[in-house]
Amino acid sequence: MSKLSDTTRNKLKTVSTATVATALFKRGLRIQCIQDVHPLSPDQPTMVGEAFTLRYMPAREDLNKLEMFRDRSHPQRKAVEDCPPGAVLVMDSRKDARAASAGAILVGRLKQRGVAGVVTDGGFRDSAEIAKLGIPAFHHRPSAPTNLTLHHAIEINGPIACGDAPVFPGDVILGDSDGVIVIPAHLADEIADETFEMTAFEDFVAEQVANGRGIFGLYPATDEQTLTDFAVWRKANGR
Structure with missing residues (x-):
């Protein structure tokens, strides 16, 4: 999947989301910052990678049961196994942190697979454990309940809204201590x-x-x- 060059990736790792926000503003792009997401650890490295997306919709109680996780095609589980090394998994959780978007085991699997980071506009469970994993991770706040209580994983790698920012698959995601910003893919090099x-x-x-x-x-x-x-x-x- 990754078309992001090493040169561009390495340059972006040395710049801030604030500086990128100014460069995007000069081009008329004003809503590229993902709102109300925060790093789980103050010491996590700068996150750079192409977006691989997961979209949640509101759960319907008769459909969202624990048995769903036995299905290998379940979008949440499949996204964790399909997200390419070097990419960033970005989750549209409808800005609803009342239920977790994922937990430490799934985020740990992303780290082991070489994924560059993970973002949700909802919450993570096991947040203290995720903070210790060393993979850049951003969420709104900690959240204990399973995603099944409120969220139904519905689509992998389609256009999403995350924290009011438009995210298209392949857009470049930059995250640092100030937050997360989305760089349209065609503008990444410049x-x-x-x-x-x-x-x-x-x-x-x-x-x-x-x-x-x-x-x-x-x-x-x-x-x-x-x-x-x-x-x-x-x-x-x-x-």
Whole structure:
């Protein structure tokens, strides 16, 4: 599945969701941030990968029984086994965290299969265990009940809404301590290039501000001297 180049993936791992949000805003894209999702661990690595999606609908009690998990084609179980290495499993749980989207065993299986991360706009059960797994994971809040009580897994790898953001299979997902953002697949390379450059400039600006320089003419770089100083800084720092 993965068409994300190593170069683009590695560049995106060095930039922030905030910087990407600005780059997308410049292109008229305003709702690409997945709302109200949070990292399970403050120490988890930056998450980058192509979206592989799972959609839930409201459960109907006479259909959603524990016996469903015996079916090997059950979309939740199948998504865990089919999500490609290097991809991010993104779950549309209708922003409803009253029942879990998944738990530590399923997320642990994703880690063992080489999946790059997992996101739900609902909740995870076993959240403390998931936080210790080392795989980037984002949810709204912890949730103990099984997904069967409220959610019916209905579709794998179709377009979804996750936390009010549109997610299409193959879109590039970036997650860090500030949250998760969705980069349309066709923009991934140019966004990676642009934000990589933006990050270098912002690091320069942060250093200048820490040394007492004011922001006028510096950020944004409306003074020619700022660009001259930045060029010198880049050369000195190998950026």
